[in-house]
Amino acid sequence: MKVSDIGECQLIDQLNKLLHQGTDETTPARQNLILDIGDDAAVFRPQGYQLVTVDSLIENVHFNRSMLNWADLGYKALAINLSDIAAMGGVPQYAIVNIDLPPDTLVSSVTDCYNAMRSLADKYQTAIIAGDTNQSSLINLAVTLLGSAENPDKLLTRNTALPGQKIAVTGYLGNAAAGLDMLLNQTKVPDESREIFCRSFYRPEPRINEARLLVKEGARCCIDISDGLAADLLHILRQSRVSARIELERLPVHPSLRLCYPLQAQHMALYGGEDYELLFTAPAKVIEQISAQSGIPVTIIGEIIPGKPDELKLVDKDGRALQPEKNGWEHFKKPK
Structure with a gap:
């Protein structure tokens, strides 16, 4: 009917x-x-x-x-x-x-x-x-x-990041991008990985409980990752008027993503978007307290540093600085 x-x-x-x-x-x-x-x-x-x-x-x-x-x-x-x-x-x-x-x-x-x-x-x-x-x-x-x-x-906002604070994320990054890739390009992956990627793309878990932990432990700066880690971190940097350094080897990438997308996993984690994980800043001790109480991984991936309001520094495992790509979703903007 x-x-x-x-x-x-x-x-x-x-x-x-x-x-x-x-x-x-x-x-x-x-x-x-x-x-x-x-x-x-x-x-x-x-x-x-x-x-x-x-x-x-x-x-x-x-x-x-x-x-x-x-x-x-x-x-x-x-x-x-x-x-x-x-x-x-x-x-x-x-x-x-x-x-x-x-x-x-x-x-x-x-x-x-x-x-x-x-x-x-x-x-x-x-x-x-x-x-x-x-x-x-x-x-x-x-x-x-x-x-x-x-x-x-005690609201979590984008304009309260301070130099010296650590940058952390909940969960894993890049799985939703893998789910989208599978749907658009018919990429073949093992059934177990397919279930992980599809669920991440179609059915992201809102981090309501984890956000309440952030509030309880005293974190004050947060954004959810919808447009990609790099793009959403830039919103924090611009509104807080600070810079950031991200250590790429620290990005929380699920083992299935590394297995199925060995060459793209890091890129998906950094730019993929639609993960709907929490990206937040706080002193290291606060993040440790949050991590100890959380039922999901909480990973420190970098640090807030003084500098230009929109400067994001990416560092690889050998300490080399890499130039961020201008990726991440933005309505109305033509892709370059």
Whole structure:
């Protein structure tokens, strides 16, 4: 059955029922929710300082239909917004979903999409409370996510890096780039590695819990890696008006990536993007405390140093300085 067979009103009714099945009413987000889907606007009682972010997944920009799995699309659309809230040290609360659909879209595809969003939202005690549906020639899934923070002085921001602090990342880098390469170029890799790469690309894990650790231990500078390590680190350097030195041998590369992409692994880790890991700065002792409590790897990869606000120094295993490439994703900019 297609969405054109039932129309917008019936589609919304189905999605509303799906989003309310087995809802845990004891979460803070639900307890502070007064009205959600069904009225002209949702109503909730705000808690603390409010964080707001929005991101979209657009057909032929972020994905194409030959690559499309509707459940993965829904998961990723919410995950990348959760990652933004994590990067600020906040707690996610409410999601608003806008979806534009061609009329021939299967209803089951849309419910697969929302089921995946609902599952991830439940994991992080986030409520999907409102949205919009529209007819379109292309698929566009946009999520606005609201979160909260108890103390604005403990937010994680991009402008608080200081010379002498170490630079660290959570998890592994480059796996999502490998997943994209497999999809675009049909690269053959062992099944175990394929699962790792595809999951990294389609279903990144938002580092909500790790970000809360950063806040607790006193870190104050952070960004999530969406456009690539090098590109996102430059955002920190420009806003904090500092320079950085990265030791390439310290980049956390998964053994499967080294095995399957021996020549490209380091490049993927540095420039690949869509890892949605946390890139942060803090004193070495703070990073040690975070690492000791984290359930995933936390790796020091370099140091903040005085210098030009956008100067990034890359050093190889022999201590030789390498020139960074002007890579990393940026909308509207023509590739060189």
